[in-house]
Amino acid sequence: MDGNQTPRMRINAEREGDVLVLTLDYPARRNALAVPLRTELEAALEKAQSDGTRCIVLTGAEGIFSAGGDISGMNVETALEGRERMRRTHRLVRLMARGNVPIIAAVEGWAAGAGCSLALLCDHVVAAEDAKFVLGFHKIGLMADLALPMTLPARIGLGRARDMMLFHTQYTGAQALNIGLVDAVAPKGQALSAAMEKARALAAEAPLPIAYMKQWFSDEMEAALAKESDWQAALFATSDHKEGREAFLGKRKPVFAGR
Known part of the structure; x- marks a missing residue:
């Protein structure tokens, strides 16, 4: 890419019958969830609620699901700015968790x-x-977000969830299946094909019971998101987050002071 060109950052949308495939495509940052990318994903998901889509498959381009947040774009200086960032982020969270259309993740490479x-x-x-x-949220002075403090223990139990959050314990796809972190595994390069097979089957099911099921399973999410909004907003404004962000971008080890 030429130094004067804007890095490619987009959501690719492709339809196969009633199944919609949404692909995170931001290769310059390994599909990191930059704010514009989140906004575009939110718009695509919102459209899918009323255009006849019966199942969504979410994946990442170039063999990587997503490397996490786009630290280069975390220019948050105050708690108020942090709350606004979380408010926008939680629109996406609610749409994924409480929307009417089921979503299947097809994960290749990093889901960090x-x-x-x-x-x-x-x-x-x-x-x-x-x-x-x-x-690796603690490495940049932040807590886990996008409802992860709720969704992770629900899948793997509180002990393993604490271990992942505190010590950054890493799991391969095969290991993740053994602990319930994922629901199915496929050979390298075949996650999307396997997810599409599941999506076609799900798209043939009655949509209304699935929509109600999603609502049932996410009923307790609002209280969790309220805590996340308050606490993460406060952390965005700390010196430790600034140090973690600068250390990451400078490729050095951070020195945290607890403030």
Whole structure:
């Protein structure tokens, strides 16, 4: 890419019958969830609620699901700015968790940090055997978000969830299947094909019971999102987050002071 060109950042949408495939396509940052990308994903998901889509498959371009948040774009200086960022983010979270259309994640490569959060907001997760799931929020002075403090323990139990959050324990797709972090595995490069097979089957089912099921399973989410909004907004304004962000971009080890 020429130094004067804007990096490609978009959501690719392709339809196969009643199934809509949405692909995160931001290769310059390994499909990191930059704010414009989240906004475009939200718009695509909103449109799918009323255009006849019966199932959505969410994946990432160029063999990577998502490397997490786009740290280069985390220019949040105050708690108020942090709350506004979380308010916008939670529109996407609610749409994925409480929308009417089921979503299947097809994970190749990294599902790191917020990328892991995004995958677990889906109703079913298919991962390549060598996919990599890892968290690292504390390394930049933040807590896990996009409802991960709720969705992760629900899948793997509180003990393993704490271990992933505190010590950044990494799981491959095959290991993730053994602990319930994902629902199915496929050979490398075949996660999307496997997810599409599941999506075609789901698209043939009655849509209304599925929509009600999604509502039932996400009923307790609002209280969790309220805490997340308050606490993450406060963390965005800390010196430790600024240090973590600068250390990451400068490729050095952060030195945290607890403030």
